[in-house]
Amino acid sequence: MAENQNQITINGIAYAFEPDETILSVARRNGIDIPTLCYLKGTIPTGACRICVVEVKGARSLMPSCSTPAAKNMIVFTESAPVVEARRLIIQLLLSSGNHNCDIGGSGTEDCCPVCGACTLQDLAYRYQVKGDRFPKTNTLYPPELDNPFIIRDFSRCILCGRCVQACNEVQVNNAISIGYRGSSTKIIAAGDRHLKDSDCVFCGECVQVCPVGALVEKSTYKTRDWKTKKIRTTCTYCGVGCQIYLHVHYNKVVKVTGVEDVPPNFGSLCVKGRFG
Known part of the structure; x- marks a missing residue:
């Protein structure tokens, strides 16, 4: 590498980086796995979950890799104690x-x-070999929302990562949901905290696909377990766009449809017909 080239050292190995790249972007481009929960490719990083924190030599605290720009001669450790x-x-x-x-x-x-x-x-x-018994369980007051044909919203499983909001507002640009209230009452709301069916939701299912936990699931998910299904890649036939999809098949029956990430033309996104039709 040229001496004047921007370089960042991650886990003892130097890598070149482009202007405006984050630590996470450089790491993933070079096959280094930094875990994330809130990060959603193609949207503005929020640093909400803090799972992606890394140790930066000379920094006073751990830094969120999803929102910290790579800097020349920066030394980063992704799995230090x-x-x-x-x-x-x-x-x-x-x-x-x-x-x-x-x-x-x-x-x-x-x-x-x-x-x-x-x-x-x-x-x-x-x-990371973590059990869930270190702290008392928080009592969740919200019952699952079941009154639409396609999606179950279970706020008792929501971790407030914000990925669904970004997917709706920044990727699909439907602006049907947002983060509402404050403190321990914070939750994802639709149309002033009404049900999805009473909001601007078009049921594209983008929020379901990006949810990292079980807070948003297709109703068909309750028909089987993920490990019991076979994924078959194909092209959606509802229109001429050619969206790439995975059919999740159980006993020769399609139980779920998801978009294929990172490939054109849809890059994981689908419409209501493609996902639920």
Whole structure:
């Protein structure tokens, strides 16, 4: 590498970076896995979950890699002891924040969350060997919202990462949901805290696809478990756009449809017909 080239050192290896790239972007481009919960590609990073924190030499605290710009001669550690300790604490707090019963030591049976086995929070709990019994469980006051044909909203499983709001407002630009209230009463709301069917929601399902936990699921998710399905990639036939989709098949029956991420023309997004038709 040229001496005047922008370089950042991650875990002892130097990498070149482009202007305005974040630590997370450089790391992922070079095959370094920094876990995230709130980060959503193509949207403005919020740094809300703090799972992506890394140790930057000379910094006074751990830095969120999703929103911290890479800087010349910066030295970063992604799995140092302070980083792992911080991530474990955050996972423990999230597991205690609601109805999350799929952590290590959970039953793993049908009474668990419907996305057990396909949940990012659960994956992180196993990755960092975290049990959910360090802190008392928070009592959740919100019953699941079931009164629309396609989506179940279960606020007892919401971790307030904000990905659904960004997907709705920045990706699909429907502006149907937002973050409402404050403090312990904070929740994702639609149309002044009314039901989805009474809002501007077009039921594209973008929010469901980006939800990292079981707060937003398709109603069909309750018909089977993710590990029991087979994913088949194909092209949506509802119009001539050619959206790329995965059919989730169980016993020769399609139980769910998801968009294929990072490929044109739809880059994971679908309309109501493509996802639920």
